[in-house]
Amino acid sequence: MAFDSPLAPPRTSRLRLNLAKPNQEQIVLLITIALLIGFGLTLHGFATLSNLLNLLRSISILGILGLGMGLIVISRGIDLSEVAIMAGSWAIALIEMQKGLPIGWACLIALAIALAIGIVNGIMVAFVEAPALFVTLAAGFVIYGLAFSFAPAWVLYAPKDAPALMYLGGGQLFGIPVPIFVFAGAAIVMHLFLSKTSTGRFIYAQGDNPEAARLSGVALRPLIVLEHVLVALLAWIAGLVWVGTTGSMQMMIIQGTMIYDVVLVVVIGGISLVGGRGSVFSVVVGCVLIGILLNAFTIMDVNNEVQNIIKGIVLLAAIVLDNFLHPRDEETARQGD
């Protein structure tokens, strides 16, 4: 059922079907609502409008990154260099801004760098045929090393007088933080792309069975390059929001566990690692769930390392559950992933 959500039957029958056997998105949605109610009742200061908006704002970067990761996981790939692309490209842009380059040009430089990395990743995966996991893992280290040699600082600050740059991350529209709109906009565009365009459908086809897609005439290699470029593009947008939110870019995040949060968001929401399953809705649901957890941890003042352990265990559980719900076919399983 690769085209599960886009090709859904009429709503009534779908509802009946779901009551019999709920899919992962709906399970996660239920858990999310339960957690929301639970934390709202037990945690002081959780169920306030400002905290909830803050929660949404804080997950929007994760969400934008998750949209990119979701796209590539649907195509049965993965991109572990997404956070590195975000931090690396923007670190160089910020250092250029500090050196006096106009902000607009610096942003375009960041975009160009991000897209170039995406193209290189895509070529390595599509044409050299190296496994995406290894390519993007190694790419993360290369990006870190190169970015650090251009911008040798752990934290790079954005110029103080750049309201346009800050607007997407720090601004407010109708009293709601702009990052939420950016996330929502990106999610809608991504949803339309995945469900309404032929390229989007090809991505599902590729994820479901790459060989069948290739034999039916899908130009697989350019498609893979496109997917990696789109991931890089979303990383750039996320970076724009990040810079606006924090006024800086931290190189530490490349080596941190943020990329696993992104994978977590995607896998938890029901985008299976076997590819071809899930949708943008999965990313949103997964993102909200993780956002609630992180927000609650912050309120409860849980140690960062403990947070990592809990997230790790949740991700492990998600992977096991994913494997249980969508078992790999022993006969067609590929090695090394």
Added chain:
Amino acid sequence: MSMAADSWTASVRRFSPRLLLSELLLKQWFEPVIPFTVMIALWLYFALTIPDYATIQNTLSLLRLFAEFGFVALAMGFCLISGGIDLSVGAIFAFCNFSALYFLFVLELPVSLAIPATLAVGAALGSVNGLLIGFLKTRPFLTTLVMLIILRACVNLLNTSYAQVFATNSVDSDAWDFLGVGSVLGIPINAATLFVVLLVCHIFLSRSRYGWHLTAIGASRKAARHAGIRVRLILFFTYVLSGVLCAASGIFYAARQSSTDSTTGVGWEFQALTAVVLGGVSLAGGKGTVWRAMIGALIVFLLINGLVRMGIPGYVTSAVIGIILLAAVGIDVKWAKNRGKAIQKIYVNPAFVALSPAPSVQVGAASPYAQNDRLINAQAIGLNQVEGPEDVILDRQDRLYGSTRDGNIIRFSGPNFEKREVFAHIGGRPLGMQFDRDENLIVAVAGMGVYGVKPDGEVFKVTDETNRTWYKLNDDSRLRMADDLDIGPDGKIYFSDCTTRYEMTTNTLDILEARPNGRMVCYDPKTKTTRTIINHFYFPNGVCVSHDGKSLLIASTSLCKIFRYWLAGPKRGQTEILIDELPGNPDNINRASDGNYWLALVGIRTPTFDLAARKPGFRLRMVKQVPTDEWLAPALNHGCVLKFNEQGEALESWWDPTGISHSTLTSMREHKGYLYLGGLENNRIGRIKLDGADESWCGYDAYWGAKSKVTG
């Protein structure tokens, strides 16, 4: 083309670097040679640029630093060979380093207990991975990645609580100090242990059943499952083993450093992965040895260590390692995919051959080779009942045997050979045959060697290998295509192995290549040994021991010549040309009743084919660009049988110019006044009456009985 130009082309094509490369690529040991060279080059570079690098003291201290990383790389290597990956190696290492210190300093266990306890911790952590990957069938990459995050967080949490304790305590134990700074025979203890572990692991991986199972799972999980290998269990234990190796590494590190911090083992999984892939352990699984993993680990270790000593910042090192990993992964994938194709493309290397002028076969010419139609009316035996009888032979009871394509020896008996039976099934492609003194039918079987069939039909092996030529890359100990054989008066079996580079199905390529790839081999039944007597022979085909038993006549199909090899007499061991100019490609040679020899020509030379023999480049392009059935070949649709005398003079010829009943004639036997004809592609055995031949002569008597002319 002038003679000078000819010999120039001949010498250029004689030693072909392409041929060398194609045979190098086929060797298993060729792959690790490349990283090994890189390793040596790297060491030399640092030895030249860093002062005091190439000293024994520095080497020993490098070994001490390296050993712990070596263990971790070995763990990673095992997981990769099993088709998975273990990204938690660095974190397990750090956790075990902490555990060892915890057991010693906090629980104050004796060293003899702390070590097994730490190994158990490693095994337990590995078993979590193993349970998830082996039994719950999760993806190794993500599973171990998450384990990495969880364990790393645990180590950081525990470090903050216990760092103070570790810093202030010390253990008063000689054993613990020995683990940290001791040496065995001058080699640091951890490096010595690593070496022993490597040896054990090598034997485990390459010589034990479980090691083979592990490799089989990595090569193809599906096939391993179908073969009944307990995939889940083996995978489980692979990760446990990985955990134990990391724990061993952690113990040595703890003994050496007696401290733990948040950077212990950080990034080791990444370095180990780079190392192992660089060493040539395939990401796809199922390929690799512990030594390859170690070569890669040494490269990465030397590189990182060298860069640090040259003052290169860590982020540059990180980028360098990343680029190396990208390149190694790319090369690994492309190599695995294209190695076979590359070998296929460069394996055939035609050489220059200048054939002697072909004698005329024109009808009515005064030459003994003049074409006639004496075979057209040959009587057909077993029409459509035999599949390509390459050789035919008759026994003393007048029964007719043919060696056929389907691996059988077919026997025809009865007054008109109407009774057909499968005398024996050998398999392979039976070719030349001969009866030994005990009336066993000895058969040269392409693809298998030399086999015998007892009179009751029981098949036995005579030999299937010969001595290996020590300087050849290509292992030529196996008999690839035993073609024809004959038996000397002393019972020695002489047989031709016509190619050491190709097989029965591709022997056309050997003829097109026209290189001396074949050889003559002798099996001595007295000592039961097989020795190559003539190495480097141009496609030896028919073999016949001369009537007097003192020499061997050998037909070279690609050179269109007959050679004589002396078995006895003053010229013993020498080879000389007996017939220089033949009108076609000779096949089997057999004795005739009048003291002469029969020779079959499997193909007739054409001017174009002769020209092609002098144009190796043309033949190479033909093989690469033209489909097989369009290749230039000798004229195969003429059948020809010759008779020649002891001096190598052709006497008479018998032809089937139509090619309908007997094309590609490969064999003929004279028996009691008749000549029996066999052909590689024929659907029958032919028979013609010979005028004036000795009607009591049969092959067995000529070899072993009253008609034998063996002298001395």
